[in-house]
Amino acid sequence: MDISKLPQLIPTKPQKFVSIIIPTLNEEDGIEKTIRSIPKKRLSELGYNSEIIIVDGKSTDLTREIAERMGTRVILEKRRGYGRAFKTGFNEAKGDILVTLDADLTYPAELIPEYIQALNEKGLDFITTNRFSKMQNGAMDAYHRFGNDLLSLIMRLLYSIEVRDSQSGMWIMSRNFIQNINIVSDGFSMSEEIKIIAFTFFKALELDGRYYKRVGKVKLATFGDGWRNLKYLFRYRSLIKGAVKLPLDLNQKESIDVDADPYVI
Ligand SMILES: Nc1nc2c(ncn2[C@@H]2O[C@H](COP(=O)(O)OP(=O)(O)OP(=O)(O)O)[C@@H](O)[C@H]2O)c(=O)[nH]1
Ligand SMILES: [Mg+2]
Secondary structure (H helix, E strand, O other), rough: OHHHHHOOOOOOOOOOOEEEEEEEEOOOOOOHHHHHHHHHHHHHHHOOEEEEEEOOOOOOOHHHHHHOOOOOOOEEEOOOHHHHHHHHHHHOOOOOOEEEEOOOOOOOOOHHHHHHHHHHHHOOOOEEEEEEOOOOOOOOHHHHHHHHHHHHHHHHHHHHHOOOOOOOOOEEEEEEHHHHEEOOOOOOHHHHHHHEEEEEEEEEEEEHHHHHOOOOOOOOOHHHHHHHHHHHHHHHOOOOOHOOOOOOOHHOOOOOOOOOOOOOO
């Protein structure tokens, strides 16, 4: 995709605030570069003020020290869990728009301005990024890929939602979305849960993403977490009724026109 063909990003007056939320557990290898990869300057040129929130799960390495030295907001979340970390981050965030990243340089932080542009232009509540549309060689082994594809297929079948990458961890969300949902999972299953809620009850889209080779040690236990995520897809069918804080303007969902010109990044 030739990025130069994207519509000219016209700077708007500074009224928007973006919170970038990053969960960390022993990520001293990738945290500094991850923070530097966030295009804060470009965001402010486009009229967005931004904050970076690090939600640390009691790392035993220098993750917090590095993040504090770089002037980010570091929150210590003693309770374990990827989902738990995001729940705390969402509560702490001041932004009108919330963006999530891992602290391991795998996600394209450089594309945050374009994703925010798409969120606003299409009046969306939620965007998730498809890692498989542009994956760096060696970023994910075949075993992992098979597991991801299987989870995504089962999610599509169980919830009739069009998501190619059910486990992607880069989302761009409106405050309206975050304020109106209840998230149950404290673990990695939260990633599939938030997509099910977004695509079932809100205006959501999956856009092309990228996935780069990981820096630092993986925290995800491939088989254990994969199996837990699979079981959670079935279990969540009985939990989904509590997903949205009512009253929600239920005709919100109807008006999305996915057939309009595709917003490819
Ligand atoms: N605060 C907190 N962060 C966590 C916890 N578990 C994982 N993380 C962070 O959540 C992000 C995702 O975890 P990863 O190990 O990268 O999982 P993954 O992205 O599915 O696996 P890879 O594709 O190999 O990167 C990373 O930034 C981790 O440091 C936790 O219990 N608490
Ligand atoms: Mg990761």
